[in-house]
Amino acid sequence: MSYLIAANWKMNKTVGETLEYLDIFLPSIKDLKSVEIMIAPPFTALSSASIKIDAYKRENEVNIKLGAQNMYYVEKGAFTGEISPIMLNELNVDYVIIGHSERRHIFGERDDLINKKMISAVESGLRPILCIGETIEEREQGKTLSVVERQLRNGLSGIEKDLPFIDIAYEPVWAIGTGVNATPEQAQEVHLFVRSLINELSKGNDSKTRILYGGSVNDKNARDLIKEKNVDGFLVGSASLDPEKFYKIITETLEV
Numbered sequence: 001m002s003y004l005i006a007a008n009w010k011m012n013k014t015v016g017e018t019l020e021y022l023d024i025f026l027p028s029i030k031d032l033k034s035v036e037i038m039i040a041p042p043f044t045a046l047s048s049a050s051i052k053i054d055a056y057k058r059e060n061e062v063n064i065k066l067g068a069q070n071m072y073y074v075e076k077g078a079f080t081g082e083i084s085p086i087m088l089n090e091l092n093v094d095y096v097i098i099g100h101s102e103r104r105h106i107f108g109e110r111d112d113l114i115n116k117k118m119i120s121a122v123e124s125g126l127r128p129i130l131c132i133g134e135t136i137e138e139r140e141q142g143k144t145l146s147v148v149e150r151q152l153r154n155g156l157s158g159i160e161k162d163l164p165f166i167d168i169a170y171e172p173v174w175a176i177g178t179g180v181n182a183t184p185e186q187a188q189e190v191h192l193f194v195r196s197l198i199n200e201l202s203k204g205n206d207s208k209t210r211i212l213y214g215g216s217v218n219d220k221n222a223r224d225l226i227k228e229k230n231v232d233g234f235l236v237g238s239a240s241l242d243p244e245k246f247y248k249i250i251t252e253t254l255e256v
């Protein structure tokens, strides 16, 4: 199983800025074949990014995939402002981030909606990255593992057998965009717990499911985090917005 290093750009970068980024980034990752790289730009830039990546791949070998940051679970209809899985399929999108903490906490997404999105993504042939993680209050009350367990069981309800086509991202809410990352020990504790849970849910068929860490990952802490046995990659926010910094994070994971 190769590491997955994924970029979540959130609401950043216009089409022009996305193309400029790819001009720098794509040539830099040409020789990095042992790691899988994913970029999730905003919806508006997906089409241009997809065309650019496809054209580049025709001439060069690069292990990069495109991801979406969210989607709705219905194919089409009266859902103003939403994007459907078939729209993502059309753009050669491979991954979709589901249940990111900003979706949960700013936009009020709950486990049942997240579960519907997970089911729909799997049925549509997209590889979902299910995001889970506790708030600082929950951690201080000793509820970290129970919160993560609830989010995982509910998010995966009915699709446990599809776990080989799903990745998980553990992103403690208190570490996202704060500059305070989980320590490698804190990450490992939760990742180990998540690994045992998905092993149970999938009846042992979880060897293709990666558990990513997310939350203030940068080129300084990436190496220590990836050294942990159950950390299988990263979901990177702010540090992925600069192509050189993101490249540095990727190469840090290669040297372990």
Ligand code: PGA
Residues within 6 Å of the ligand: 008, 171, 175, 176, 177, 178, 179, 214, 215, 216, 217, 235, 236, 237, 238, 239
């Ligand atoms: P961050 O965001 O790297 O800026 O903390 C991570 C994420 O939200 O996925």
